[in-house]
Amino acid sequence: MNTVGTETSGTDTATSGASGNEALARLRRAASHRLFWPAVILVGLMLVNLPSTPDYFSIGVRHGHLYGSLINILIFTAPQILVGVGLTLVIATSGIDLSVGAVVAIAGTAACWWVVHASDQNAATTALAAAGIGLAAGLACGAWNGFFVARMGVQPIVATLTLMVAGRGVAQLIGNGQIITVNSSSYALIGGWWGPLPSGILIAAAVVVLTILLTRRTALGMLIEAVGGNAEAARLAGVRATRIKMTAYIFCGFCAAAAGLLLTSNTSSADANNSGLWYELYGILAVVLGGTSLAGGRFHIGGTVLGALVIGTLNNTLFALGVPSQSNLVFEGGVVIVVCLLGSPKFRTKVLNLRPGRRLPVPAAPTTEA
Amino acid sequence: MTDPSPVLEMTGITKQFPAVRALDGVDFRLLPGEIHALLGENGAGKSTLIKVATGVQESDAGTIRLGGVPVRFPAPAAAQAAGISTVYQEVNLCPNLSVAENILIGREPTRAGRIRWKELERQAAELVARFGLDVDVSAPLDAYPLAVQQLVAIVRAAAVQAKVLILDEPTSSLDRQEVTRLFELMRRLRDEGVAICFVTHFLDQIYEVCDRMTVLRGGRVVGEHLVSDLDQGGLVRLMVGRELAELDELADHVRTESAQHTEDAAPALLHAQGTGRRGGIEPFDLEVRAGEVLGLAGLLGSGRTELARLLFGADQADSGTLTVDGEAVTLRSPADAIERGIAFCSEDRKAEGLIPALTVRENIILAMQAARGWIRPVSARQRDELVSQYITALDIRPANPDVLAGQLSGGNQQKLLLARWLITQPRLLILDEPTRGIDVGAKAEIQKLVVSLSDEGMAMVFISAELEEVLRLSHTVGVLRDRRLVATWANGPELGTDQVLSTIASGVHE
């Protein structure tokens, strides 16, 4: 869809036409793809590691498990991918969900609470029920947000802010302020190894694939984009926008809950304070890096995955270079701003001297203002 | 009146928007001590011209002279500082601030940086009293109805030492008495030498208060007259423009047919009885039969769009009953109406029609898909077939379903929206100003389409500001004025433009 416009983007250099310009035009065409820069950053970050970690790209097998730097990054990134995917749909409806971090904590503690209070912690049914409870908690949180945004018409930032504030408190309430430690082999399996692969990778991959199927094989994706692109026009075209938004928030809650299960199962403990901390920020960053506009409309699940991988690799690289973990935030804050600036039409015209939008093979330029 | 040198002189003003040339070499002169009407239908370029004159937008070409000196207005504040004061169509005040603050913001009396509230309110009260307005200046603006807010806006504009006062449809929310008061004030200001540019859709008002007029159509000036030189009929003709000769045959076709239609006892597809909405449109009765084109004529703000929105469930009626196929229905949302085979193309393509970030393909399929629900997607094959079929049938250009809809020209956007609805095979299609702001060729195509669709048995409601167009295409003609449906006639050779025009202009049903 986005590639259409690039067909003739070389025309602006045609006047000074030379073969060198053609290569330049081709490069520019590639560079204008929305995933070009995130991909370049990802590859660049990986290469940075190569001198200090020569076997950075190698993946081995140890005790029947895959291991290697890349695998570690994937394990670390899986919950963030989950949150990012859910957030992508919410942002596509031109909304936002600031409560994902809190929902991660609620779902995780709720599940662990169940396991601790079960008669037999190790039973498979215990783990399944716990997972069910965690996911149900996530769905409930999503429905709560959706209710206030879609039905009551409260601004998304505000509606989800309340759950962001109160949610951590709720999580602490469930855990009675303590870190809940579970001792359940079956629960640990949720975030453990499934065959040679860590479960997180498989779960994240499954959710990503399912989401893509759910949105692109049905009409859900298009209707979400329609609502996010122009809510009133969508309503007048008969789209039941309330339901669509509700669905997006519930799905986001579900994804956050899955991330919560993964995190707590991984460590066999639930820390209401720190579980999912900063996840709303990582999630938004991943979505923005992936080329989905915060204003809503077009969304790109694959882009979000790439965005989350960039963040995961960045964190991993900084860690490997011995940079204190908190200063990752400085880099991430910088990245958010740079990405947003690059996406701002005003910045493009004023500072970069680029025409807003891409040129297209139609007589009229994009309508931006009437 | 002698011809003194103009206060405000705009020459060769051109403004190009991506899809349309809003102003094309417009010359506009405003003399000191005159009330000058700026006229034209929607899309004629009035708003853009005013935006250019007040610094909201900059023109692409042309010069503005104020008192003979060339000026540039990069921002509204610059125009204001130069002595151009404006009251906009919508109340552009801050509803949360007090009346006094709204009148004097930016000019608050201060002492050592501290606002002197007593003095501020005294000054404001004085200004308000001079206008004979009975408001508490310390109350927040939004405590008052819109009409009062509009008057406050006018007080604010008049309170500046303005050389030029631009009033952009200030009367749409005022009642008769308030209008009279406004006119008194305008005359007083004129006599003091202020040049007033007055935009209105109420033709009577022009004859009541204005001295000269400039008429715009399609971004060009089509006439500059003394009000005394041009009668109402002539003015409407100037605003609406001449018809296209090539489409005359359509008219004959429709008119010979319409007699049969009205005599047909076919049951009404849609029947409205006493349907209305407070503040939108007064209760009206209406019937549309299969294969019938119901044309609605009336000036902007006459309630034609409001009427259409009620029939589509875009707004909810608060009185009357609506029956579809003889069955009483309540339309709570557009989706309800669509379920019953009703479709609606909004006049505001950009805000209420198009989803610019989606492709042509997605935009076309949207309504059909929405009706099916997200769980049952239209298969890719069926979708592509339908889309390419309609792109060809309606000649949408570029004929590339992957282009983003926001990048089509106005006419193609309109055709795209038509395609969106035609795919759903509606039984009643409501078209609100489908030919506005699009080029002549596209206009003719859409008109032909309306005729052929009605021949196939589709019921239509066709709304247009262009009277000729309505008369040409409709079997039945309804006229709206002041938010009321004042007349409905069966169309026929005996129904002349003059009769309709005089009803639009006077509201009297002859």
Next chain:
Amino acid sequence: MTAPVLDTSETPPKRAADRPKRFAALLGSKRLPVYVTAALFVAMYIGGYSRYQNLNFGTGQVVANLFVDNCYLLVAAVGATFVILSGGIDLSIGSMIGFTTMLTAFLVQKEHWPVLLVAPLALAIGAAGGALMGYVIHEFEIQPFIVTLAGLFLFRGLCEMVNKESIQITDHTVTRLALFHIQLPGDTFLSLGAVLSLVVLAAAVYVLHHTRFGRRVYALGGNEHSALLMGVPVGRTKIAVYTVSGFCSAFAGLLFTLYIQSGDPLHALGLELDAIAAVVIGGTLLTGGSGYVLGTLLGVLVLGLIKTLISFEGTLSSWWTKIATGALLLAFILLQRVMAAKRR
């Protein structure tokens, strides 16, 4: 040309004839949330008094401590009030406070800079940070929440760049300032921080209600487009608003340092939410344009009283504070929605 002289022969206006009846307008009144908050505060206080009478809840110091223990929150919330009134939002408040504590502690304790030099420097950095965010928001038309979110990241990260671990301050000047008390009648006292926060509050009341800048902030929040058409310098005002917020955050950071006498990279984590909650509970519309700084004080006091009550209760744990804050925030947002619906 002279100002148009208008005829004064018209009948003088009957005062407030068009003004809606007071009683009927109560639900539409902009002050309603403030009244509700005030009533809530009184009810909570009476409830606490009757329950913990024997635990000296009735002493004046309990009330004075509301100011002492929440002085930094008050200053931060005052800054947030400016931003929210203008129709924006600032999520970087907590990080800015954390950064200021860290910077102050580092410069005073490790580098032995005089406090008198460090304090203005911290304030200047805060104001500059706010101004920069305001500039980006205005100049490039990026949503405030994302820009200030980036600010949140940046300043939190800068904390650790200053110093990895928490720094205890033992500097004499700081300790003396922290212990400085102002005696009030009735055997109560206020700390220096509490007094300074009240000074900031008074300044904010003056600026918002009695200067052109303050009224521009309201105009901006009422309708930005209208404000622009009315000739309000929108860009300058917007940048100034974020500058004020940055300044207030840094100021709150200094008070926090004084209160806790240390710098820590995790100080004031999530405090922006408390500040925003205080502003909303204090009756300021989140959509901007309506509200009072004094309402914000009430909001801070209510949040403070919740904390006090929970600590008096003893058996209730601290997380109830968060839940109660969130619930109150939600209740007031819904109240705003209902009022907006009534108005229309």
